[in-house]
Each structure stands twice: as structure tokens, then as C-alpha cells.
Amino acid sequence: MRNDNIYKPCLMRIEKVTDEAPDVKTFRLKFIDDVQARNFDFKAGQFGEYSVMGEGESTFCIASPPTRKGYIECTFRKTGRVTSALANKEEGEIIGFRGPYGNRFPIEEWKGKNLLFVAGGIALPPMRCVIWNCLDLREDYKDITIVYGAKTVDDLIYKNELEEWNERPDVTLVTTVDPGGETPAWKGQIGFVPTILEKMELKAENTIAVVCGPPIMIKFTFPVLVKAEFKEADIFTTLENRMKCGFGKCGRCNVGSVYVCKDGPVFTYAQLKKLPAEY
Amino acid sequence: MDRVKQKARDLLDSNKVQVVIGYEEGTDGTARPVFIMDSKNIDKLIFNDRCYHNLAVYLTKVEVEKIGRVAVEASLNTLKGIVKLASEGQFVFEDIDILGVNRNGELYEFASLDEVIDYIDQHPVEYSPEEISLLRKIESMTREERWEYWQEEFSRCIRCYACRAACPNCYCDACIVDINQPQWISPTPDALGNLEWHIIRAMHLAGRCVNCGACAKACPVDIPLNILNLKLAEEISKNFGISEEFLLTNYPLAIYDPNDKENFIK
Amino acid sequence: MTPQNKLLKKECLPTFVETLVKGGKLLYAPTKENERIEFKLIENFSEIYLDYIQTTKSIKSIVFPPIEKLFEYVADKEHVEIKDVNLNTIPETIVFGAHPCDAASFKVLNAVFTWDCNDEFFLTRKDKTTVIGLSCKNHDDYCFCTSVDLNPGSTEGSDILLTRIENDNYLAEIMTEKGEAVYKLVKNLFEPAPQVDKNAFVTQLPKLFDLNDLRGKLSFEGLSWMQQSLRCLSCGTCAYVCPTCSCFDIQDIGNQTKGKRVRIWDTCALPQFTLHTSGHNPRHFQNERWRQRIMHKFSYEPERLHVYGCVGCGRCSRACPVNINILENLIEISGGNK
Numbered sequence: 001m002r003n004d005n006i007y008k009p010c011l012m013r014i015e016k017v018t019d020e021a022p023d024v025k026t027f028r029l030k031f032i033d034d035v036q037a038r039n040f041d042f043k044a045g046q047f048g049e050y051s052v053m054g055e056g057e058s059t060f061c062i063a064s065p066p067t068r069k070g071y072i073e074c075t076f077r078k079t080g081r082v083t084s085a086l087a088n089k090e091e092g093e094i095i096g097f098r099g100p101y102g103n104r105f106p107i108e109e110w111k112g113k114n115l116l117f118v119a120g121g122i123a124l125p126p127m128r129c130v131i132w133n134c135l136d137l138r139e140d141y142k143d144i145t146i147v148y149g150a151k152t153v154d155d156l157i158y159k160n161e162l163e164e165w166n167e168r169p170d171v172t173l174v175t176t177v178d179p180g181g182e183t184p185a186w187k188g189q190i191g192f193v194p195t196i197l198e199k200m201e202l203k204a205e206n207t208i209a210v211v212c213g214p215p216i217m218i219k220f221t222f223p224v225l226v227k228a229e230f231k232e233a234d235i236f237t238t239l240e241n242r243m244k245c246g247f248g249k250c251g252r253c254n255v256g257s258v259y260v261c262k263d264g265p266v267f268t269y270a271q272l273k274k275l276p277a278e279y
Numbered sequence: 280m281d282r283v284k285q286k287a288r289d290l291l292d293s294n295k296v297q298v299v300i301g302y303e304e305g306t307d308g309t310a311r312p313v314f315i316m317d318s319k320n321i322d323k324l325i326f327n328d329r330c331y332h333n334l335a336v337y338l339t340k341v342e343v344e345k346i347g348r349v350a351v352e353a354s355l356n357t358l359k360g361i362v363k364l365a366s367e368g369q370f371v372f373e374d375i376d377i378l379g380v381n382r383n384g385e386l387y388e389f390a391s392l393d394e395v396i397d398y399i400d401q402h403p404v405e406y407s408p409e410e411i412s413l414l415r416k417i418e419s420m421t422r423e424e425r426w427e428y429w430q431e432e433f434s435r436c437i438r439c440y441a442c443r444a445a446c447p448n449c450y451c452d453a454c455i456v457d458i459n460q461p462q463w464i465s466p467t468p469d470a471l472g473n474l475e476w477h478i479i480r481a482m483h484l485a486g487r488c489v490n491c492g493a494c495a496k497a498c499p500v501d502i503p504l505n506i507l508n509l510k511l512a513e514e515i516s517k518n519f520g521i522s523e524e525f526l527l528t529n530y531p532l533a534i535y536d537p538n539d540k541e542n543f544i545k
Numbered sequence: 546m547t548p549q550n551k552l553l554k555k556e557c558l559p560t561f562v563e564t565l566v567k568g569g570k571l572l573y574a575p576t577k578e579n580e581r582i583e584f585k586l587i588e589n590f591s592e593i594y595l596d597y598i599q600t601t602k603s604i605k606s607i608v609f610p611p612i613e614k615l616f617e618y619v620a621d622k623e624h625v626e627i628k629d630v631n632l633n634t635i636p637e638t639i640v641f642g643a644h645p646c647d648a649a650s651f652k653v654l655n656a657v658f659t660w661d662c663n664d665e666f667f668l669t670r671k672d673k674t675t676v677i678g679l680s681c682k683n684h685d686d687y688c689f690c691t692s693v694d695l696n697p698g699s700t701e702g703s704d705i706l707l708t709r710i711e712n713d714n715y716l717a718e719i720m721t722e723k724g725e726a727v728y729k730l731v732k733n734l735f736e737p738a739p740q741v742d743k744n745a746f747v748t749q750l751p752k753l754f755d756l757n758d759l760r761g762k763l764s765f766e767g768l769s770w771m772q773q774s775l776r777c778l779s780c781g782t783c784a785y786v787c788p789t790c791s792c793f794d795i796q797d798i799g800n801q802t803k804g805k806r807v808r809i810w811d812t813c814a815l816p817q818f819t820l821h822t823s824g825h826n827p828r829h830f831q832n833e834r835w836r837q838r839i840m841h842k843f844s845y846e847p848e849r850l851h852v853y854g855c856v857g858c859g860r861c862s863r864a865c866p867v868n869i870n871i872l873e874n875l876i877e878i879s880g881g882n883k
């Protein structure tokens with residue numbers, strides 16, 4: 001029987017639920033089927049379609065690194081119907097997953113370079129995957145700097161990991177919250193990500209920058225990096241367009257002739273500049 | 280027509296309006312809506328019996344709002360659409376200009392919405408003999424036959440929503456079929472989904488429909504949606520004792536009247 | 546296989562069709578009822594209406610139905626069972642009397658549904674469908690197949706193409722193995738083909754614009770997309786009647802314990818198509834969506850899939866409630882056929 005159903009999700013059990021911030025959760029997921037678990041492989045930057053039967057599918061990146069085997073993680077914000085249904089799921093319950101889809105961050109090509117990660121708000125998940133991927137292969141890379149900002153202290157996600165990165169001697173972590181978002185105990189920076197970045201001494205030489213965040217943050221961050229003489233082809237980001245299929249058939253995620261689900265979600269600033277404003 | 284064109288030209292040239300919405304010759308012998316932003320194109324404008332589109336539908340579109348102030352070449356149906364939309368607060372009547380001539384051949388001069396309503400009152404709706412005869416035919420069916428008839432008609436529906444798009448009164452940004460929290464009605468083009476869609480569409484227009492027939496004319500598979508609207512209009516007039524004129528400016532299903540004959544409302 | 550030509554006498558046509566129906570396959574053919582011309586499931590030859598120019602809906606629903614069940618599920622908190630659709634239950638089907646534009650459309654759909662990964666729902670349906678095409682005797686002002694590299698007698702996509710020739714007999718061009726299989730079932734009805742100039746028996750439709758000119762002139766920014774589309778009401782008719790439009794939505798029907806996941810037709814003309822849950826919409830205005838329709842068919846699909854996403858059937862223009870005539874716009878953009 002011919003039956004490779006590309007729309008059929010794998011079943012995954014929720015092993016662990018972490019509350020990251022108001023309305024933001026992380027799921028650790030394990031394949032129920034051993035064969036699927038063994039055959040599963042992905043690269044940093046790829047995404048999947050997560051589903052609750054009866055509610056639908058939703059697109060999230062895989063937030064755990066490929067270097068950690070045996071499970072995947074996703075972090076999502078409760079926004080619509082599917083994410084609300086997901087947020088109601090508890091440890092032990094089962095959800096659907098299909099993937100991995102999309103391209104990836106070319107981290108092998110970054111060997112021997114400095115890495116600068118700039119993230120805002122809930123956009124840390126795709127970045128977290130690369131960060132851990134690179135940290136797990138730490139000797140391949142030179143300086144690693146992470147700049148992460150959120151609206152308020154409450155909105156910072158992966159708080160435990162932020163602490164861990166902060167304590168590591170081989171990582172420079174800068175955290176910031178928007179003016180007014182700080183608490184009395186806040187020790188990090190106060191200001192918008194691009195502003196903080198501008199104040200830092202950035203060295204573009206032999207450095208790759210990865211920027212993920214809301215459109216407004218990205219818009220103001222790119223010029224800062226370009227001013228600091230980063231090459232446009234060395235600045236990476238991810239795009240989000242509404243998706244359904246994840247593999248170039250449902251027809252809605254394109255930006256001009258480029259399909260975010262197939263050709264993306266990872267793009268360099270150089271590529272992005274050539275695309276029409278359709279995202 | 281020349282005077283209508285002249286007025287349209289003056290409005291554009293004096294920059295009192297940024298766009299004139301009217302009718303032009305289509306590519307197939309039909310008339311179609313046209314948007315004129317430069318007075319040198321004014322001669323495209325036509326007005327005749329083929330101009331059936333209800334142009335009021337464009338007055339709530341974001342694309343049109345973006346252009347600026349609008350003058351609209353209004354048929355009687357378009358006028359009714361304008362009255363309905365203005366009375367539902369979709370725009371301020373004074374913010375648009377109305378172009379056209381009345382039955383005596385004089386240019387429209389409406390100083391207020393009330394004047395438009397008066398004008399419409401002098402020209403009561405006339406249902407076509409075809410509409411009435413189809414309605415009576417369906418009414419004379421047994422319940423089972425009627426069910427069968429509509430099932431058959433709805434089975435052709437492809438959920439293109441041309442009926443919704445052509446209707447001036449279907450202006451909601453988020454139509455109930457597009458809302459998924461909760462999913463009130465099914466978006467799938469199957470028997471149940473189609474039935475739900477057609478009930479919802481007809482009910483949301485009950486007492487609001489201006490009977491311009493735009494929905495049925497837009498439907499690519501010829502589902503006689505206007506007959507549903509007509510039946511509901513009749514029922515509402517009958518049950519609420521409301522005249523046509525009142526149906527236009529008020530929504531009998533949404534007003535509160537202490538003298539209402541139903542007890543539950545008190 | 547090498548195509549071969551045969552003659553099918555007009556008096557044999559009813560037997561031909563009815564033999565095929567009795568053979569157990571589903572047979573769809575054009576019918577006319579209350580002035581509506583539609584492909585319908587046929588039992589008798591007499592139901593068929595072949596003198597048509599165009600049906601309202603295309604034949605795509607045979608290979609890409611408006612609603613396709615992807616799987617069923619039953620679930621409770623700790624168990625989920627997914628029940629596959631048995632693709633073997635998809636019936637063998639014959640489409641009889643489709644015009645060359647419709648026949649050619651399967652190639653476009655195929656390009657989308659096999660891009661990198663295969664959609665077995667579409668492929669199985671397509672494999673199980675035999676197309677018996679019919680060259681066009683007439684065209685109307687909406688037709689423009691000759692401008693998109695097809696013509697009223699082209700065999701592209703037909704397993705057998707029939708052309709009405711002298712004395713209302715039919716020239717049968719048997720193009721593929723599927724066509725040959727049909728031919729073998731009813732071999733005795735066929736006679737050796739006469740020498741005919743097929744072209745003399747199909748309608749003459751002049752080419753109205755040049756595809757290369759069109760592609761050269763298409764640009765995301767530079768064109769008057771807004772002027773072309775202000776009239777557009779943002780409904781989905783054009784896409785749903787189009788034989789090559791293949792965009793879809795995925796929806797669940799049922800509840801969290803029992804139901805099915807389905808794929809349903811969707812269209813770039815509706816603002817919801819690209820609307821993010823956050824409210825952001827990359828194609829908020831209709832002119833942006835109209836641009837997507839044209840660019841997708843005439844620029845992106847050729848670039849990415851090496852096919853043009855239009856077969857010139859003119860259905861979108863005929864069905865459009867406000868007479869947005871794609872041909873008029875394509876001529877305008879390309880500068881026409883100089």
C-alpha cells in the first residue's frame with residue numbers, strides 16, 4: 001500500500017512543561033515510536049508543525065539543540081486557538097509533531113569565528129537552539145556574546161539558562177529590559193536592544209551575528225551592525241510568515257518567489273535586502 | 280449623464296474628492312465598477328440598466344479609505360446600501376458625495392441622510408416577477424421538498440464568499456466564519472459546513488438586507504441567495520409589523536421597545 | 546510509448562462511453578442543466594453535453610478535491626491513535642470531454658504537489674485518473690490558451706485526445722499507456738485513422754500576448770497593481786474555479802477526542818490567508834493579494850517549478866463578479882502581441 005502521508009504527525013509525549021514567562025511555556029517532547037525516535041535528525045534553525053487533535057497545527061522552531069539527543073523542545077506563546085490548546089496540555093499528554101522543515105544556520109561554516117547573538121522577546125527559541133549547539137561544540141568557536149532583551153523582567157524567558165550563561169567564563173551575556181520594565185532587583189541593562197548594542201564595543205572582524213526578534217527590533221538592529229562594519233552576508237536572522245504545510249505546497253508563506261518554509265526560515269541580511277517587503 | 284460627468288470632473292479637479300466610483304463598460308457587454316482618480320478619465324463613466332453592482336460595498340473597504348474622499352455614482356440600490364451603512368455607523372453620510380440623477384432627470388442633491396431616505400421611500404422596492412414566483416414555488420413545497428431543494432442548491436457552494444464580498448452589509452473585518460476561537464461554524468465546503476454558512480449569512484442579513492441581489496448575482500454557481508433574503512424580509516415585516524422604510528434604518532432584531540409584544544424582552 | 550491515431554465514428558461514441566461506464570470506473574463528463582455547464586458523474590451518454598465552450602468549475606476537484614481527509618484520530622489524555630486513509634479506496638476515474646486547457650492543468654498541479662516531497666493524495670488520484678480530452682471547436686473572448694503555450698488541439702495532459710473531424714467523426718490520438726488501456730477495452734469501436742489536418746478542425750484562436758514579454762515586464766514594485774485591482778471584492782471565486790490554483794488550508798473537524806484532519810481549498814485573495822494571529826498581515830491590501838495571484842502564476846511558478854500557473858481557460862474572468870478580466874490585465878502588462 002502506497003502510504004507516505006506527509007501530513008501525518010508523529011506522536012510525542014510531553015515529558016516536561018516549564019513556565020517561562022506569562023503565557024510562555026516550554027515543552028520537552030519524546031517520540032512514542034522508537035523507530036521514529038531513532039531516525040529523527042535535525043539541524044539548528046529548523047522548525048516543525050505541532051498539533052493538538054481537533055484544534056489544529058501551529059509552527060514553532062525546535063528550541064533544543066541537535067547535540068542533545070532523545071528529545072526535542074519547543075517554546076511557545078499562547079496567542080491563538082492552537083497555542084491555547086497546547087498551553088492546556090500537561091506532562092504525560094500526547095501531541096502531534098511533523099518536521100523538521102526548512103533550512104538551517106550554517107554553523108559548520110562559522111568554525112573559528114566569533115559569534116554575536118542578539119535576541120528580543122519571545123524570539124529567543126530559535127536562537128537558543130544555535131547557542132546550545134555552538135556551546136556544545138565550544139572549541140569550534142572563538143568569543144561568544146549574547147545580547148538578550150525583553151519588555152519586562154517577567155518577560156525574559158529561559159531564566160535558568162540565562163543564569164548559567166552568565167556564570168560561564170566562556171560566554172559574555174548582556175541582558176536588558178525596556179525602560180520601565182525593570183524591577184528593583186534588576187542588575188542588567190535598561191534600554192532597547194539596538195540602543196544597548198550601539199553602546200557596546202562591537203568587533204565585526206571575523207564575527208557572525210545572529211539576530212532574532214520582533215520586526216521593529218530587527219529593523220533597528222541591522223543598521224547598528226552595518227555601522228559596526230559587519231558584512232551583510234554575515235548577519236543572520238529568521239523570518240516568520242503564516243504557515244500551514246511547512247513544505248512548499250499550501251502556498252501562503254512566500255515572500256516574492258522565496259518560500260519561507262523551504263528556503264527559510266534562516267536568511268542573511270544580504271538575502272533579505274533582495275526580497276520584496278512581504279513579511 | 281453629461282451633468283453627472285461634469286460634476287464628477289469638478290469634484291476631482293477641485294480636489295474635493297480623490298476618487299469617483301462609478302460604472303464603466305466591461306469587457307463582455309456588462310457594466311462594471313470603475314475607480315476614477317484623474318478627471319481626464321471621466322468619459323469612461325456610464326449609467327444604464329446594466330449597472331447592477333451595489334457600489335456601496337466599496338465604501339467600507341480599506342483600499343478605498345486609503346485613497347481619500349469618495350464620490351459615488353449611485354443607483355437606487357447603492358443609495359439603499361449607503362443609507363444602511365450610514366445608519367449602522369460605518370461612515371458619516373457627510374463624508375461622501377453622491378452622484379447621479381433622479382427619475383426626473385435632475386442631479387441628486389441630498390443635504391442629509393433623511394433626504395435620501397425620503398427619496399428611497401418614493402421608490403419602494405419592486406421585486407421582480409421571477410423572484411416572487413421562485414419564492415412562492417419554494418413556499419408551496421413540502422418541508423421535505425424544501426429541505427431537498429436547498430440541500431441541492433447548497434451542495435454546489437464552493438465557499439468562495441463572493442456573496443459576502445459583493446454585499447455592502449457584509450462589512451465585518453472578522454466574519455464569523457473566519458473566527459476560530461471558538462469555531463462557530465465550519466469552514467469546510469461540505470454539507471454541514473455549507474448549511475451552517477448559508478444559515479448564518481441569511482440570518483446576519485435578516486432585516487438588514489437591502490434586497491439589491493448583489494449576492495446572488497455574484498455567486499458563480501447560481502445559488503438563489505436573494506430568495507432567502509427576501510423570505511426573511513417578508514417574515515420580519517410580518518412579525519414585527521415594520522415597514523420597508525423602517526427596515527432600512529433600523530435593525531428590528533437589535534432594538535429595544537418597551538411596547539414589544541413579546542414578554543421575554545420585558 | 547509512441548502515440549497512435551485512430552478513427553472513432555460518431556455513431557460509436559455512445560457505445561464507447563457506456564462501455565467505459567460499465568467497465569466500473571467513475572466517468573465524469575460535461576453536462577448542461579439550467580444553463581449551468583458542469584462536469585458530473587455520468588451513467589448514460591445522453592447526459593453528456595459536448596458542445597460547450599467552458600464549464601464554470603474546472604476538473605481539478607477530481608485530483609484535488611475541495612475537501613480531502615488526511616487522517617482520522619481518536620484520542621484521550623494519554624493515547625492518540627491516527628487512522629490512515631486507505632488510498633486504495635480512491636476510485637479509478639475517467640474524465641471525458643475535458644478541453645485541452647483542463648487536461649494541461651494536471652501538469653501544473655503535479656509540479657506543486659511533487660515539489661521536493663510527494664503528496665500521495667494528489668498523486669494517487671492523478672494516477673487513477675484517465676483524461677479523454679476533446680479539442681475545441683469554439684472559443685469565446687475569455688479564452689487565451691494560445692497565449693500560454695497551449696492550443697485548442699494540444700494533447701498535453703490528455704491520455705486520449707478526441708477531435709471532431711469530417712462528418713462529425715472523431716480523430717482519437719492515443720497518447721499514453723493509460724490511453725492505450727482504455728483503447729484496448731473498446732478496440733473494436735475504432736478504425737484506422739484517415740490522413741487529416743487536425744488543425745483545420747479546431748477553432749482558430751490568435752495569440753494575444755507573448756509569455757516572455759509578460760515575464761520580462763512583471764515586477765513586484767513597478768506595476769499598477771492597485772489600478773488593476775481596486776474593483777476587486779476580495780472573494781475567492783477566481784481561485785476556486787481555476788484549474789491550476791492549488792493553495793489549501795488544513796483544518797481539524799471534530800473535537801479533541803475524535804475527528805479528522807482535512808485539507809480544504811484556500812485562496813490568496815482572502816486577507817485571512819496570510820494573516821498572523823498577532824494581527825500582522827504581509828498582504829493586508831487587496832492590490833498586494835492581486836499581485837500575488839499574477840506573480841505566482843506568471844513569475845514564481847515558472848521560476849521555481851518551471852511551469853506557468855495558467856492554462857488560459859478564462860474561467861476566473863467569466864466567474865468574476867466585477868469583471869476583472871485576467872486577459873485584459875495580462876495584455877496590458879505585457880504590451881500585447883505587437
Ligand SMILES: Cc1cc2nc3c(=O)[nH]c(=O)nc-3n(C[C@H](O)[C@H](O)[C@H](O)COP(=O)(O)OP(=O)(O)OC[C@H]3O[C@@H](n4cnc5c(N)ncnc54)[C@H](O)[C@@H]3O)c2cc1C
Nearest residue numbers: 058059060061076077080081082083240241242243821822
Ligand atoms: C518558522 C516559524 C517559527 C516559529 N517559531 C515559533 C516559536 O518558536 N515560538 C512561538 O511562540 N511562535 C513561533 N512562531 C509563530 C507561531 O507559529 C504563531 O505565533 C502561532 O502559530 C500562532 O498561534 P496559534 O497557532 O495558536 O494561532 P491560531 O489562530 O490557532 O492558528 C492560526 C493558524 O495560522 C498560523 N499562524 C498564525 N500566526 C502565525 C505566525 N505569526 N507565524 C506562523 N504561522 C502563523 C498557524 O500555523 C495556524 O495554523 C513561528 C513561526 C514560524 C513561521
Ligand code: SF4
Nearest residue numbers: 436437439440442498
Ligand atoms: S458566492 Fe455562491 S459559491 Fe461562493 S460562497 Fe456564496 S453561495 Fe457559496
Ligand code: SF4
Nearest residue numbers: 787855856858859861
Ligand atoms: S488563472 Fe484564470 S485563465 Fe488562467 S488557468 Fe486559472 S482560471 Fe484559467
Ligand code: FES
Nearest residue numbers: 246250251253261
Ligand atoms: S507553509 Fe505551506 S507553502 Fe510554505
